Amino acid sequence: MHLSDSDPAADRGPTGEPGPAEDGDLTGVAAQAVFRAVRTGNPFEETVKRLLSAIRLGVVGHGERFPAERELAARLGVSRVILRDSLRALQEAGYVESRRGRFGGTFVTYVRPKPSRSEVQRVLRDTGTDLDDLFTHRRALETGAAVVLAEKELTPEQDRLLTERLAAVEAAEVADYRRLDTVLHLTLAELTGSASLTRSLTEVRMRVNDLLDAMPMLVRNLEHSNIQHREMVQAVRDANTEAAVRAVREHLEGSEALIRGFLA
Template sequence: MLDRALLGGAPSPELGPVRVRSAVDEVSDRLLTAIAVGDFLPGERLPVERELIQLLRVSRPTVREAIARLQAVGVVEIRRGRNGGAFVRDSWTESSGAAVRHTLLPRWEEFEQLFDLRGLVEGMVAATAARRRRSEDLESMREALAAYLSAPGPREAQAADSAFHQSVRTATRNPQITLLSRDLLVRISLGFPVEPWGKGERTHFHQGGEDHKALYGAIASGEPERAEAIARDHFTISADMIRDVLARVRAIEPS
């Protein structure tokens, strides 16, 4: 979608429909990598089968076989029943390194370009929010910020982080800006509209909280230039998490 918005062309083949190698290989590697970078955290349920089919544009048998592979290597467990599904057990296994290499290394130049573009776009989003915010937008930001700072665990913090940034996007009063921001997130997150969360380290949590407070202050006081600078710096957190995962893989590669 971002390709169509910016270039008027077809979706990027790198992060578009799965076509390289076998579809099952690609889907399982994307899921393993997404879990490794923290798109989905331990204890969290993966998107249901129907959502994965829509997000990755593959068939039901492909999704089922890919999930079965993740279960076989111990990354997820399958729970039955009304609230069942595939739940993340561990963010990293012996299979994760190979998946990260297959998924990230061939596209790394594009990822660095996307990180740069995302900083520019999110800076624009924050600046626009600072110019157009209304009282109800600021209330939503305050609620999400309070939920983030009081979050008992990484999954709750991740949800509050998403709510905070959604309230900033809403404050732009332009749905197309929201779509552009979401499409960039999808591309850096391997097809999933979820912010990478690393391993939930407290350092990242603290930095995110300080950035959220500063960003809220700039938007509330109507300072677009300051809001833009804060947002551009803030979104390097996700990029650094993905870089850290790739660095981990390179460090354990055989010499």
């Protein structure tokens, strides 16, 4: 889901206007969790929340275009009027911009703030996040998913998908690591077969990412994280519930300690 690194002129049509941009993808696990039908609450507020989640989770990255209005409205189960009002609200808040023309649409302009302790503190203050509550909720969801998967045998297709997602995050560039790390974690939830679990973890993961995105990303930490990812996946494959729980807890405790240490 990344824009081409080629010469911008090569991406222009015969009239000199910008060529077709890459659209956000509705097929990935994170996208499926975010772009699900709006069922409860205020349709406008819930739609804004879903679109904002797509931006923060990297489902639609900086410079990328949201899927076509008709497709996105149908996926969210809202009218095109509500979708337009929601996109307009995000535009006024500086998250997206609307471009006209043959290759127009709604493009993400949001840029993550530079890492700083004050930014993490601002996120906590603005979201009213209680770290103990957030971390406990996350541990319950992720260890629960690992136990469910370890208790049942993965199908060849599920094992292949997990292998692909693990390889993707291990090969990720630093700038794209958080997005692919999120996809791996959400894949573990998705493979349990519980849509409710996947939705809940998506919400929690967005809140955790808001904190992690405001902190420096160290290569050594990513290398250690990849080792833990492999241990988690192997425990699931071995149907070893105790090892799966232990691996997930160690992994989550590492990020929790990182956040708490940065705030200290």
